Amino acid sequence: MKVAVVGCTHAGTAAVKNIAALYPEVEITVYEKNDNVSFLSCGIALYVGGVAKDPNGLFYSSPNELTKLGANMKMKHEVLTIDTDKNILIAKNLETEEIFEDTFDKLIMTTGSWPVIPNIPGINQDNIVLCKNFYHANQIIEKAKQAKKIAVIGAGYIGVELVEAFEVYGKEVTFIDGEERILSKYLDAEYTDMIEAELINHGVNMALNQTVTCFEGENGKVAKVVTTKGEYEADLVILCVGFRPNTDLLKGQVDMLPNGAIKVNEYMQASKEQVFAAGDSCAIMYNPTKQHAYIPLATNAVRMGTLVAKNLTKPTSKYIGTQGTSGLHIYDYNMASTGLTETAAKHVNMNVKSIAIKENNRPEFMPTYEEVMLKVVYEVETNRIVGAQVISKADMTQSINTMSVCIQSEMTMEELAYVDFFFQPHFNKPMNILNQAGLQAMEK
Numbered sequence: 208m209k210v211a212v213v214g215c216t217h218a219g220t221a222a223v224k225n226i227a228a229l230y231p232e233v234e235i236t237v238y239e240k241n242d243n244v245s246f247l248s249c250g251i252a253l254y255v256g257g258v259a260k261d262p263n264g265l266f267y268s269s270p271n272e273l274t275k276l277g278a279n280m281k282m283k284h285e286v287l288t289i290d291t292d293k294n295i296l297i298a299k300n301l302e303t304e305e306i307f308e309d310t311f312d313k314l315i316m317t318t319g320s321w322p323v324i325p326n327i328p329g330i331n332q333d334n335i336v337l338c339k340n341f342y343h344a345n346q347i348i349e350k351a352k353q354a355k356k357i358a359v360i361g362a363g364y365i366g367v368e369l370v371e372a373f374e375v376y377g378k379e380v381t382f383i384d385g386e387e388r389i390l391s392k393y394l395d396a397e398y399t400d401m402i403e404a405e406l407i408n409h410g411v412n413m414a415l416n417q418t419v420t421c422f423e424g425e426n427g428k429v430a431k432v433v434t435t436k437g438e439y440e441a442d443l444v445i446l447c448v449g450f451r452p453n454t455d456l457l458k459g460q461v462d463m464l465p466n467g468a469i470k471v472n473e474y475m476q477a478s479k480e481q482v483f484a485a486g487d488s489c490a491i492m493y494n495p496t497k498q499h500a501y502i503p504l505a506t507n508a509v510r511m512g513t514l515v516a517k518n519l520t521k522p523t524s525k526y527i528g529t530q531g532t533s534g535l536h537i538y539d540y541n542m543a544s545t546g547l548t549e550t551a552a553k554h555v556n557m558n559v560k561s562i563a564i565k566e567n568n569r570p571e572f573m574p575t576y577e578e579v580m581l582k583v584v585y586e587v588e589t590n591r592i593v594g595a596q597v598i599s600k601a602d603m604t605q606s607i608n609t610m611s612v613c614i615q616s617e618m619t620m621e622e623l624a625y626v627d628f629f630f631q632p633h634f635n636k637p638m639n640i641l642n643q644a645g646l647q648a649m650e651k
Contacts, residue, residue, distance in 0.1 A: 210519070211296060211311035212237045212278075213286050213456070215244040217505045218486025219317035220268045221512030227276035229516055235278040236309065238286045238298055243341055244268055249505060251344045252365065255351065256372030262344065289314065289456045291479050313481050315515055316457060316469060320450035320487035320503050329422030332429045335444040338365055347445060354443035355379060358432045360419060361447030362389035364535055367402070369445055371537050374409050381412040381439045383432065388415060393533060395548045395582065397563070398598050405538050414439060450503050452488050464490045468501040473525040474518040475511055483519070485511035492528035494614055495546040495593040496555055502531045532611040534604045543607035546594030546614045549584050558587045560651065562620075562644045568601040570632050577601035583610070583620070583644040590619040590648065606641060620648035 210226065212219050215237050226233055245268040253259040270280045283301045290296070291314065299306045322337045324330070334350055337343050347369075351357065357373050359366050362384035373380045382389070388399045389406075407413060417436035422444065424430045432439045452468040461477040461484075462470040468490035475483045486508035493500035507529050517524040534543035552559040561584045567576040577600045584594035595610035597603050613623060624645030630637045638646075 208232075208312045208520075209234045209310060210236070210313045210315060211309065212315045212317060213289070213296075214316070214318035214453070214486075214488070215239040215273075215280075216246060216317070216319050216486070217508035218319070218488075218512035218515070219315070220245040220273070221509045222315050222317060222483075222485060222515045223273050223278050224268070224276065225513050225516030226519060227273075227278060230519065231277060233519075236281060236311075237273065237278050238281050238284045238296075239270075240283065240285050240301065241340065241342075242270075242282050244270055244273065246341045247505065248339055248344075248365075251338055251347070252368030252372045254344050255347055255369060256375055262341070265341070265344075286456060289460070291457065291460045291482055294481065311481075313483065313519060316454065316477070316482065316484040316488050317486050317508075317512060318453040318456070318488045319508075321453045322446060323449045323451055324446065325419070325448060327419055327421060329424060329429070332422055332424045333427050334424075334429045334442060335422060335446065338369065338445055338447050339450075347443075350443050351376065351378070356381070356439075356441050357443045357445065358383060358439055358441035359445045359447060360384070360432070361449065362386065362415070363392065363447060363449065364390070364533065366445075366447040367406075367535065367537060369447065370406060370411055371409075374406075374411055379412075380410075381414055381432070381441065382406065383414045383417065383419060383434060383439070385418045386415065390535075391550070393535075393544045393548070394542065394596050394598075395550055398542065398580065398582075398596055401580075401598060402537055402540065402542070405540065409538065412439070450487065452501065452503075454484075454488050457482070464499060464501060466501055468499075470499055471526075473527075474522040475515045475526060476518070476522075483515045485515050492526065494528040494530055495552075496557070500531075502529060504529075504531065504533060506532070527615065530611045530614045532607060534607065539600045540598055541600070541602045541604050542596070542598040543604040544594070544596040545607050545611040546592070547584055548594055548596065549582070552584055552593060557593065559584050559593060560587055560648070561585070562647045562651075564640060564643055564647065566636070566640050566643065568599060568603060568636075568640075569634060570636055573632055579603050579640060581606070581640050581644060583623070583641075583648070585620050585648060590621060592618055592620060592623065603640075609641060620645045624649055 487503040532545040628639035
């Protein structure tokens with residue numbers, strides 16, 4: 208069997224490793240435009256901020272490792288076209304310019320995503336950079352050395368982490384986003400208000416609820432960001448305005464969401480059974496809404512790539528969906544979320560209620576303790592848990608992994624009230640904060 212893998216970051220790497228282990232007789236050919244695999248882009252801010260000293264630590268595999276496993280690694284190769292009716296692809300060697308044809312029995316699309324690049328006047332000036340891959344990380348670090356005023360555009364996780372890293376690095380930072388608040392996809396307002404206040408306390412210039420209209424510069428280098436509400440000096444601009452699936456190669460050949468994310472079934476197969484997709488290139492089953500959704504996360508990608516290998520020859524292991532669970536550390540705060548926020552639930556017309564608790568993380572007789580804010584969102588008709596958020600200077604983020612399992616299992620608030628959790632004064636209180644949320648919901 209000939210298997211072609213197009214793209215090799217998280218999903219591709221997981222697929223290749225597991226196929227090589229399960230089916231050593233399979234002929235695997237990997238097509239990757241870059242010269243590396245498995246880059247952890249979530250570590251870019253840590254690299255930029257100097258927390259991660261060795262950039263090689265942001266990789267957990269290599270072309271050499273996958274070659275030793277038996278894969279034919281065609282690095283610096285771009286796939287130009289794919290014909291899924293004839294099972295043929297045409298690729299280009301980016302070093303030699305050679306163009307050639309290859310065939311496959313199974314196609315694995317792990318092409319990932321690419322940053323959204325808005326069509327804004329002046330965007331092609333020097334010192335306006337993206338933040339996605341290893342090349343971008345090195346470019347940001349080099350340009351930041353000379354920069355004094357940095358604008359970060361896009362207030363998702365990567366944007367917030369970069370803002371903190373640049374501020375700690377001693378730069379003047381302006382944070383720009385079209386939404387009224389940061390991290391609006393992941394946390395409700397009472398949480399984002401706290402993080403915004405922390406950024407402002409550290410001197411970050413917050414420019415929210417405004418969109419960029421143009422970039423002005425001199426001699427091809429950016430000098431100013433102009434928005435619908437103001438003008439901001441900047442000698443370095445980082446674009447973090449979101450990602451889109453990198454799936455143009457299969458456009459019109461398999462079923463996709465409107466944004467281009469490939470729809471897959473529970474065995475990671477696209478609408479053509481010989482085509483598999485995993486990672487940021489595809490849509491996944493989102494358990495809180497029970498609908499396909501686009502949630503580009505490395506954790507999803509690794510799981511899905513592994514499942515592609517398990518189901519390569521026959522449907523074997525089902526994908527059980529995702530809750531979009533994620534976490535973040537900003538200054539002294541630890542936060543995490545899973546499933547729907549209360550705001551997001553209302554946007555998809557779900558009838559929900561929420562329980563919000565402020566509690567100390569451990570008994571007050573202990574020498575130290577920290578306040579915890581927990582919010583649990585649940586469906587009114589069924590009391591089914593659909594989301595949760597937590598923030599504290601203590602690390603309470605593992606409670607959100609627990610809540611992810613609760614959503615996965617379709618647990619109700621009544622059941623949450625009586626789940627068996629341990630108590631030990633070093634870690635928590637006799638009535639666990641998650642139990643408290645369930646009990647308060649029952650009182651309602």
